[in-house]
Amino acid sequence: MTVFSLIIINKAGGLIYQREFQPGLRKLSTNDYLVLAGTFHGVHAITRTITPKLPLLTPTATASTPTSASSNLASPSGTSTPIPPTTTTTTTTTTTTTTTTTSVAATTYTYPIPGVPATGLESLETDKFRLTCFQTLTGTKFLLFTDPHMANIEVVMKKIYEFYADFVMKNPFYQLEMPVRCEAFDRNLNGWLRGRT
């Protein structure tokens, strides 16, 4: 098992941590890493929006529109005799019904796996490495570059998150969203990863 490097991106898309553990990937300049972090942040959001949406049951949408149309037709016919003010009220009601039907039509899709919230990119495979992305509830992203055949990446990721919580978040001198410069975090992370190989 080989862990090439770790990148941490804050919730605004800024690079706050980058370390290389084992050689294997090409080295980039600091500026390139910043660009990479920002690009990934954007791509991550886009990969969530392009999740395929499967139309739920198109008959329901088509069935709901005729009923609303029939009600629209029925209500003016019933109130056709009264004076103009009531007809204006009927027009307002018809507009409200049409808006509700459009909102119903807009929500008649489902994600491929119902019940699971759509996330952005979680893992990316190439010929030479595998990138695993873990997003915390607060929006911080951990990118782990590993060997493509490595197993149990979740364990490594969980441990890294644990170290982050223990040595970065509990560090009283650490400012949120700013670059991580915590010696204890580096030391523990390096030690643990070396112990695993």
Next chain:
Amino acid sequence: MVVYSFYIFDRHAECIYKRRWLPRPVSTSGSKSSRPTSEASAPATSAPVLLGQSARTTDDDAKLIFGTVFSLRNMVRKLGGEDDNFVTYKTSQYKLHYYETPTNIKFVMLTDIKSPSMRVALQQIYINLYVEYVVKNPLSPVEHPGGVGVNNELFEESLEQFVTRVLS
């Protein structure tokens, strides 16, 4: 295994072919009747497919997918070297497979997350379908602006067969 959609982008970053499949047999027959939906310039016929998609059209989807794939490919090349290839990525809902020919034609396929690597399948689509029915077609232009030449009957039919019979 379910295939959601399939896109081809040429070297000018233009989407020259797109095709979407719906999981239910009823709806696939519906999309089959409106076969020219894969054509770039047919928004009216693709309307029934779009019922679920609120505001975004398939055109916008293709652009977003191209942007994603392009950025990721560049990122991967930067990190892994010029000969590294981006193969696939996965989210909690879907998997995107990518194959690029030496002539920079990009094949993209969206499937469900349980599907195995589709690199060979995309390669087969390129070799057995695209080259055979589009490139070797004497009436087909060299470039395919707006999908001209790609949307011929043989290619569409055999792609349909490949996806419905071989892959699922």
